[in-house]
Amino acid sequence: MRKKNHISRISREELLDKSKTKDLSCKCGRIVKHCSNNTEEVTCHICTTLLPKELNDSLLMTKEERQKIKNEKKSKFPPGWKLLSEFVDSDRNVYYRGIIQPRLKGKKEPTDVQSILTKRAENRKNKPKLSKKEKQELKEQKLLKQHEKKQKAIEEKKRRDAKKLKKL
Numbered sequence: 001m002r003k004k005n006h007i008s009r010i011s012r013e014e015l016l017d018k019s020k021t022k023d024l025s026c027k028c029g030r031i032v033k034h035c036s037n038n039t040e041e042v043t044c045h046i047c048t049t050l051l052p053k054e055l056n057d058s059l060l061m062t063k064e065e066r067q068k069i070k071n072e073k074k075s076k077f078p079p080g081w082k083l084l085s086e087f088v089d090s091d092r093n094v095y096y097r098g099i100i101q102p103r104l105k106g107k108k109e110p111t112d113v114q115s116i117l118t119k120r121a122e123n124r125k126n127k128p129k130l131s132k133k134e135k136q137e138l139k140e141q142k143l144l145k146q147h148e149k150k151q152k153a154i155e156e157k158k159r160r161d162a163k164k165l166k167k168l
């Protein structure tokens with residue numbers, strides 16, 4: 001392993017000479033031995049590898065605890081809630097298309113998330129199951145319509161431009 005240079009690194013001779021080193025305590029209380037005399041503060045090997053508290057907590061959690069938090073979040077915001085024109089969460093924060101509206105806070109009743117979910121499930125059930133061929137046909141029809149729309153817009157523009165030219 002390559003040696004890393006560090007400001008507080010001391011030579012072997014200095015390390016053996018006890019008058020040139022001192023023991024310091026880290027903020028967590030662990031004693032770090034053999035710090036050079038001009039060291040003022042020290043962070044021990046455990047504190048340097050410590051993760052931010054939130055991340056550390058989530059790593060210590062069991063799978064079920066993590067799932068529980070996930071579910072709590074889920075019940076508050078149904079999937080796709082950002083696409084709803086209006087959504088009010090259980091704290092009565094109002095969102096228009098996923099953007100919070102601070103002025104409207106508390107002025108509306110919370111959206112019934114469960115009813116949205118059941119409605120969606122019903123819609124999914126009632127949706128006719130299409131075969132591959134039918135799906136393909138639908139797609140083509142859509143594309144054709146888009147193409148026609150585009151062509152119309154182009155023609156319209158041409159006509160308008162021609163009119164403008166005539167006026168000139």
Ligand SMILES: [Zn+2]
Nearest residue numbers: 026028044047
């Ligand atoms: Zn420490």
